[in-house]
Amino acid sequence: xxxxxxxxxxxxxxxxxxxxxxxxxxxxxxxxxxxxxxxxxxxxxxxxxxxxxxxxxxxxxxxxxxxxxxxxxxxxxxxxxxxxxxxxxxxxxxxxxxxxxxxxxxxxxxxxxxxxxxxxxxxxxxxxxxxxxxxxxxxxxxxxxxxxxxxxxxxxxxxxxxxxxxxxxxxxxxxxxxxxxxxxxxxxxxxxxxxxxxxxxxxxxxxxxxxxxxxxxxxxxxxxxxxxxxxxxxxxxxxxxxxxxxxxxxxxxxxxxxxxxxxxxxxxxxxxx
Amino acid sequence: xxxxxxxxxxxxxxxxxxxxxxxxxxxxxxxxxxxxxxxxxxxxxxxxxxxxxxxxxxxxxxxxxxxxxxxxxxxxxxxxxxxxxxxxxxxxxxxxxxxxxxxxxxxxxxxxxxxxxxxxxxxxxxxxxxxxxxxxxxxxxxxxxxxxxxxxxxxxxxxxxxxxxxxxxxxxxxxxxxxxxxxxxxxxxxxxxxxxxxxxxxxxxxxxxxxxxxxxxxxxxxxxxxxxxxxxxxxxxxxxxxxxxxxxxxxxxxxxxxxxxxxxxxxxxx
Amino acid sequence: xxxxxxxxxxxxxxxxxxxxxxxxxxxxxxxxxxxxxxxxxxxxxxxxxxxxxxxxxxxxxxxxxxxxxxxxxxxxxxxxxxxxxxxxxxxxxxxxxxxxxxxxxxxxxxxxxxxxxxxxxxxxxxxxxxxxxxxxxxxxxxxxxxxxxxxxxxxxxxxxxxxxxxxxxxxxxxxxxxxxxxxxxxxxxxxxxxxxxxxxxxxxxxxxxxxxxxxxxxxxxxxxxxxxxxxxxxxxxxxxxxxxxxxxxxxxxxxxxxxxxxxxxxxxxxxxxxxxxxxxxxxxxxxxxxxxxxxxxxxxxxxxxxxxxxxxxxxxxxxxxxxxxxxxxxxxxxxxxxxxxxxxxxxxxxxxxxxxxxxxxxxxxxxxxxxxxxxxxx
Numbered sequence: 001x002x003x004x005x006x007x008x009x010x011x012x013x014x015x016x017x018x019x020x021x022x023x024x025x026x027x028x029x030x031x032x033x034x035x036x037x038x039x040x041x042x043x044x045x046x047x048x049x050x051x052x053x054x055x056x057x058x059x060x061x062x063x064x065x066x067x068x069x070x071x072x073x074x075x076x077x078x079x080x081x082x083x084x085x086x087x088x089x090x091x092x093x094x095x096x097x098x099x100x101x102x103x104x105x106x107x108x109x110x111x112x113x114x115x116x117x118x119x120x121x122x123x124x125x126x127x128x129x130x131x132x133x134x135x136x137x138x139x140x141x142x143x144x145x146x147x148x149x150x151x152x153x154x155x156x157x158x159x160x161x162x163x164x165x166x167x168x169x170x171x172x173x174x175x176x177x178x179x180x181x182x183x184x185x186x187x188x189x190x191x192x193x194x195x196x197x198x199x200x201x202x203x204x205x206x207x208x209x210x211x212x213x214x215x216x217x218x219x220x221x222x223x224x225x226x227x228x229x230x231x232x233x234x235x236x237x238x239x240x241x242x243x244x245x246x247x248x249x250x251x252x253x254x255x256x257x258x259x260x261x262x263x264x265x266x267x268x269x270x271x272x273x
Numbered sequence: 274x275x276x277x278x279x280x281x282x283x284x285x286x287x288x289x290x291x292x293x294x295x296x297x298x299x300x301x302x303x304x305x306x307x308x309x310x311x312x313x314x315x316x317x318x319x320x321x322x323x324x325x326x327x328x329x330x331x332x333x334x335x336x337x338x339x340x341x342x343x344x345x346x347x348x349x350x351x352x353x354x355x356x357x358x359x360x361x362x363x364x365x366x367x368x369x370x371x372x373x374x375x376x377x378x379x380x381x382x383x384x385x386x387x388x389x390x391x392x393x394x395x396x397x398x399x400x401x402x403x404x405x406x407x408x409x410x411x412x413x414x415x416x417x418x419x420x421x422x423x424x425x426x427x428x429x430x431x432x433x434x435x436x437x438x439x440x441x442x443x444x445x446x447x448x449x450x451x452x453x454x455x456x457x458x459x460x461x462x463x464x465x466x467x468x469x470x471x472x473x474x475x476x477x478x479x480x481x482x483x484x485x486x487x488x489x490x491x492x493x494x495x496x497x498x499x500x501x502x503x504x505x506x507x508x509x510x511x512x513x514x515x516x517x518x519x520x521x522x523x524x525x526x527x528x529x530x531x532x533x534x535x536x537x538x539x540x541x542x543x
Numbered sequence: 544x545x546x547x548x549x550x551x552x553x554x555x556x557x558x559x560x561x562x563x564x565x566x567x568x569x570x571x572x573x574x575x576x577x578x579x580x581x582x583x584x585x586x587x588x589x590x591x592x593x594x595x596x597x598x599x600x601x602x603x604x605x606x607x608x609x610x611x612x613x614x615x616x617x618x619x620x621x622x623x624x625x626x627x628x629x630x631x632x633x634x635x636x637x638x639x640x641x642x643x644x645x646x647x648x649x650x651x652x653x654x655x656x657x658x659x660x661x662x663x664x665x666x667x668x669x670x671x672x673x674x675x676x677x678x679x680x681x682x683x684x685x686x687x688x689x690x691x692x693x694x695x696x697x698x699x700x701x702x703x704x705x706x707x708x709x710x711x712x713x714x715x716x717x718x719x720x721x722x723x724x725x726x727x728x729x730x731x732x733x734x735x736x737x738x739x740x741x742x743x744x745x746x747x748x749x750x751x752x753x754x755x756x757x758x759x760x761x762x763x764x765x766x767x768x769x770x771x772x773x774x775x776x777x778x779x780x781x782x783x784x785x786x787x788x789x790x791x792x793x794x795x796x797x798x799x800x801x802x803x804x805x806x807x808x809x810x811x812x813x814x815x816x817x818x819x820x821x822x823x824x825x826x827x828x829x830x831x832x833x834x835x836x837x838x839x840x841x842x843x844x845x846x847x848x849x850x851x852x853x854x855x856x857x858x859x860x861x862x863x864x865x866x867x868x869x870x871x872x873x874x875x876x877x878x879x880x881x882x883x884x885x886x887x888x889x890x891x892x893x894x895x896x897x898x899x900x901x902x903x904x905x906x907x908x909x910x911x912x913x914x915x916x917x918x919x920x921x
Contacts, residue, residue, distance in 0.1 A: 007369035010361035011377060014425060017358060021418045022384045025395035032391070051916060089285050096289070099296050101471075102522040103303070104479035104496065106503040107515040111299045113777070114306070114508065119788040121302045124317040139790065141777065152299065157472065161427065164464035165434060199465070202430045206423060209385045216503070223723060223775040225920040233388050235722045238606040239912055241613075241641070243391055250388045257386040258379060265375040311808030314789030321808065334581040394614045401622035485611060486618070490567045490600045490628060498577075501601035501608075505573035505800075506780025509807065 033247035044248035051232075052249065058226035060256060062143055063211045066150035067204050073151065074158040075200065079188040082166045083174075101156035109220030112149040116140040116221075145221040146228070150211050158203035165199035166192060201264050209257050229253050306512040326509035330517075336493060337517065344494040345521045347409060347484075348477040351416040355424040355473045356466065358417070363428025364454070368437070378429070381422040389419075389482060397486040407491035415483035420473035427472075431465025432458065467529045474525050478518055566841050568599045569615070570633040571608030572828060575803045575863065577601040583858050588845055595841065605724045605779060609638040616647045616833060627835040630842040633681055635725075636665065636826040640672025640905060649834045650676040655847035660869040664901075665827050671749045671904030678829035679850050680868030682799070682859045685825030685899050686729035687816040687890060689786055689801055690793040698793070701820035702737035706765070708793075709772045717774035717782055717791035721915050724779035725826075728912070730795040731766065732902055733823035735911055738762035743821070746903040756910040763918040770919060786810060795823065798890075802864040816889035822898030827868055852877050860886055866895075 036043040049056075077097050084090040103111065115121050118139030126132040140148060169192065177187050193200075218228035229249055236246040306312070307326070309319035330337050365371060366378065396415065397406060405411035435458050443453040459466075481500040489497060495518060502510035566588070570576045577599055585597035602611040612632050619627045634642070642648050652658035652666075653676060663683070667675040688705070690698050699705040709716045719727035736743040741758035774791050776782040782794040783804050796816075804810045830849060832842045848854060855867040856877035864886060867874040875883055887895070902908060 004370055004372075007365040007371045010365035010369070011371065014358035014362040014421060015377060015380065017414070018380055018384065018418055018421060021396065021414055022392065023380065025399055026383065026387060026392050028395045029387070029391045086281070086285065089289065092289055093292070096292055096296060098526070099300060102475065102519050102526075103300075103515060104499065104503075104518065106479075106481075106500060107303065107511055108299075110503055110506075110508060110511055111303050113781070113784060114788075115299045115302045117785070117788055118790050119314055121305075121317070122298060125298070128317060152295070160468050160471070161430075161465065164468050165430075168434065168461060168464055196434075198433060199430050202426050205382075206385075206426060209382060209422070213385060213388055215388075219504075219723065220777050220781065223720060223777040223781060225720070225775075227722070230388055231722060234390065234607060237390060238610045239721070239728075240909060241610070246388075247391055250391060254383065254387045257382070261379055261382055261386075262375075265378060309808065313787045313809060313811050326807075329578065332582065334585060394618050397615065397618035398622045401619055401624050407628060485600075485602065486615065490569070490598055493598075493600065497600065501577055501603050502574045504607075504780075505604040506778070506784055506804070506809075507574040507807070508809065510574055 029243075029247045030251060032243050033251050035244055044244040045252075047245055048248045048252060051245075052229065054226040055229055055232055056252060056256070058143070059212060059229045059253070062146055062228065063150070063208055066147050066154070066211055067208050069147070069151045070155050070158050070207055071200060071204050073155045074162045074203065075188070075193065077155070077159045078162040078166050078196075079184075079192060081163050082169075082192065083184045083188060097159055098156045100152050101160070103153065105153065105214050106216040106220075108149050108153045109216045112145060112152070112217075113141065113220050116145050116148060141221055142224055143222060146218055149217045149221060150214075154207045154211065158200070158207055161203040162196055162200055165196040169195055198267075201267065205261055205264050208260055212253055212257050303512045303515060306508045307516055309509060326513060330498075330510060330513045335498070337495070337498065337514075340493045340495045340498060341517055341521070343409070343492060344478055344496070344518070347412050347416060347492075347494060348474045348521070348525075350409070350413045351420055351477040352470050352473050354413060354417045355420050356470060359421060359424030359428045359469070360459075360466065362425050364432050364458075366425070366429040367432035378426065381425045384418050385422050393482050393486040396483070400487055406487055407489075409488075409492055412484055412488040412492055412494070415487050416477040416480055419480065419483065420476045423472040423476065424469045427465050427469035428462070431462035431469075434465070435461040470529060471526055475522055478522060566595060566597045566630050566838055566845060567628060568597060568631045568633070568845070569602055569612050569629045570599060571602050571604070571612060571635060572633065573604045573800060573803065574601065575799075576633060576828075579858065579863070583862065584845075584849055584854070587854070588848055591848065592841070592844070597845070606635060606637065609634040613638055613642060616642065616645075619835070620645070620647060625835070626837040627833050628837075629833055630836045630838050631845055632831050632833065633828055634831060635828060636669045636902070637905070637908075639669040639674045639678050639829050639831065642831060643672065643674050643677050647833055647835075648677045649832045649836070649839060651832050651839075651843050651846070652676045652679055655679070655843055655850070657847055657850040657852070657869055660850070660852070660873045662870040663827070663868075666829075669829075670902055670908060671751070671906070674829075678831055679846050680827035681830050681849065682855075682863075682865040682868045683825060683827045685798045685818075685866065685890070685895065686726050686733075686795050686823045687798055687801075687818050688793055688823075689783070689796045689810075689814055689816050691786070691789075691811060691813065692815050693811075693813055694792050698815075698817050699819060700817070702734060705819055706769055709769060712792065713772045714774050715792040716772070717776045717785050717794040719776045719778050719782050719795075720920065721912055723777055723781060726779045726782060726795045726797050726800075727776075729824045729902070731915055732908075732911065733795075733819070733821075733900070734766050735759055735762055735903075736900060737821050738765055743900075746907045747901050749904045751904065751906040755907070756914070759911070759914055760918075763914060766915075767919045783810065786814070798825075799863060799865050818890055818894050818898040820898060822900040824900045824902040826902055856882075 033044055034040045081090055081094055118137055123137040127134055173191055174187055177191055213230060215230040215234055218231045233246045233249045236242040305319060308322045310321040310323040310325060312319040366374060400406040400411050439457050440453050443457045479496055481496045484494045484496060488494060495514060499511055499514040502514060568580055580599040588597055589595050602608040612634055661680060663680060666678055666680050699708045718730045721728050721731055739759045739762045741755045745755060776785050779797060779800060782796055783800060785791045786794055787809050798816060801816060830846045836842050850869055852873045855869055855874045859865045859867050860874060860878060861882045903911060
């Protein structure tokens with residue numbers, strides 16, 4: 001019982017902070033989602049689904065694909081950092097992978113827009129190297145651009161976490177497997193990955209949540225419809241001053257991410273029991 | 274032996290080269306824009322280079338350096354506050370029995386998960402009432418609520434990854450609970466905690482909406498400048514500002530890494 | 544650690560500047576709006592009022608920028624703050640009506656000298672709301688179609704010709720839909736003025752009549768068809784961006800943004816503008832003063848200076864090539880002929896008078912946007 005009290009006391013300051021400075025102010029927004037004029041109802045939600053159900057699926061799919069790539073790349077990079085045998089290549093990779101992390105999202109949007117466009121820097125480089133002719137160039141400023149921007153920006157974030165977790169693993173099992181002649185790929189998948197799965201999942205969920213709430217990237221890269229939910233929310237507020245639907249969309253977005261977070265929570269609960 | 278190594282460098286160089294292109298291609302674009310005076314189709318590279326936009330950013334009234342200083346100060350305070358809150362919370366969440374553990378973890382996620390524009394208006398209103406608007410502590414608080422999810426979730430994961438046996442072993446040779454935590458658990462969880470510190474720092478350094486609603490006009494951070502330029506397609510100014518923001522970000526990471534290495538090394542042989 | 548925390552907290556509190564002798568300007572719009580106050584208007588005002596300091600905060604381009612100013616005022620109103628933390632704000636036309644309705648603004652036009660020099664109807668009615676007295680136009684902006692004459696020597700002259708042109712040149716015309724900023728919205732409004740079955744004048748001047756909103760089906764069907772031949776660009780800046788890289792040959796832009804992109808070297812210097820018949824909307828940016836501004840008198844002085852013929856001539860016309868906010872006849876004598884003519888290089892004064900339209904009044908505006916979302920974007 002005393003231990004329980006201690007646990008609560010340890011969590012309390014952080015929790016108070018969140019509740020006081022975010023959840024209480026959020027409450028007004030949640031109420032607003034159900035407000036239609038002076039009465040309460042589900043009108044804002046039906047309108048949200050009517051107009052933006054495609055965008056909800058689109059957001060989930062885009063962010064899901066991005067998260068999958070981020071997971072793949074971060075494990076690959078982290079794995080090489082810990083299992084790579086050439087110190088120079090490892091050092092080079094360690095130096096290389098982190099840069100995009102430091103670029104704010106709004107600048108990522110700008111940079112990708114001018115890089116990935118049909119006549120952007122990337123295609124210009126390919127053309128001048130003779131890899132492509134000007135007629136073959138393709139622009140990536142659609143859903144692919146969003147995925148590329150997200151993966152570019154978020155992979156270092158997850159990699160940093162994953163590499164940290166891998167670095168604090170006990171090396172002896174890895175060495176033992178190595179001595180038994182296991183390939184590095186097998187060690188990565190069968191020994192390393194299971195031990196850092198929790199950290200990877202945390203990183204991916206945090207990335208997922210971050211990507212779901214980024215406005216500038218979809219706004220600057222993808223003009224087509226469907227688009228991401230954040231763009232719709234901004235549009236409802238800025239063009240219509242319609243906080244009702246904006247808040248309803250916010251709630252939906254929150255529920256979508258909470259659903260993903262639950263996967264993680266269930267897994268940790270299973271681990272603990 | 275020599276030959277084998279040389280052969281391995283082929284795929285290695287190819288993959289590393291590809292990665293370098295993927296990472297530095299877009300960054301080159303950014304750097305080029307900072308010195309581009311004229312750049313449009315059909316020219317692959319800028320037509321004219323110059324520093325006139327640097328002069329604009331650093332014009333005496335632009336307050337770029339002052340804003341940068343404020344940004345760094347706020348980010349540092351945010352990191353300190355977040356870690357101070359997150360380390361005990363993360364420890365409790367990973368080690369101790371807590372009612373509604375899942376719900377508590379979810380609560381920290383909400384500030385990131387709910388699109389925050391509608392909420393900041395309410396926060397601003399609340400802060401006006403209690404006189405926190407336009408103050409650095411006010412901005413720090415908003416950034417902490419936003420960054421806390423990184424700090425708490427990562428701290429929880431980091432503490433979970435530390436074998437409980439090690440802590441028990443320390444306790445069994447006579448260390449008190451606080452001492453065991455300080456000497457065993459904390460150093461082992463340090464890489465994760467430091468990673469979370471970097472994210473919190475970056476989050477705070479790049480944050481616009483909260484800084485605007487709670488900070489401006491008394492507290493101006495660099496993203497306030499960056500946002501207008503970035504959203505309006507003012508590539509040169511946005512790129513220069515982003516480059517400026519790189520300095521504290523990378524500096525912070527280097528400091529953290531040094532501190533981390535020294536810290537871990539000092540524990541060796543204890 | 545603790546000492547560090549204390550030290551930096553104290554430092555942080557100390558670094559918060561005192562707001563006593565400051566005049567705070569919030570401005571929506573592009574970076575150039577912030578620069579305008581920082582580089583030109585601020586120093587000028589400080590020279591005339593020694594000891595004063597003007598500081599400016601940019602809230603971002605487009606409606607989103609103005610919306611952030613509105614929300615800031617909302618927060619302070621709901622918190623019952625005695626004195627607000629802004630003295631002057633620059634907002635888009637669309638937001639003037641709601642701000643006046645909420646009682647957030649001071650009626651000041653009659654108190655300043657340049658108030659009488661404003662003759663535009665847009666300073667009296669903003670999208671159907673009475674704002675007379677509460678706003679001073681900073682400059683008038685207009686949307687127009689940008690094109691590269693070296694690629695298109697004879698641009699279309701009307702919406703009809705534009706449709707035909709886009710058919711012949713698929714994927715060469717780009718606009719930013721309605722979610723990415725007002726230049727796309729403006730193109731859509733112009734489309735409804737041109738092809739809607741209703742009365743365009745009614746849309747611009749009111750009154751609102753529900754029946755009118757049913758008369759756009761054919762126009763939207765046409766726009767949907769047109770859009771399949773066009774490129775959708777990401778935002779106001781996105782259109783300019785694609786023009787800059789030669790990915791599209793034509794697209795609707797804000798005239799003021801167009802000129803600053805040119806000045807920043809991001810567009811080929813030979814690029815030009817045209818206004819297709821029957822016309823496209825434009826809107827002024829307005830100076831407003833919150834009723835609870837801590838320095839109302841100074842704020843009035845500031846706006847008076849900003850809208851004086853001299854500043855309108857030197858700052859707005861000469862510096863930016865923007866259309867003045869006050870009546871042009873007061874501004875023209877302050878300028879040499881070359882600077883004045885430069886204003887009309889692409890679009891003649893006659894064109895501007897006949898084809899520069901207002902946006903539809905707010906309820907129609909909203910209805911058109913929603914109809915677009917249902918009929919074209921889906």
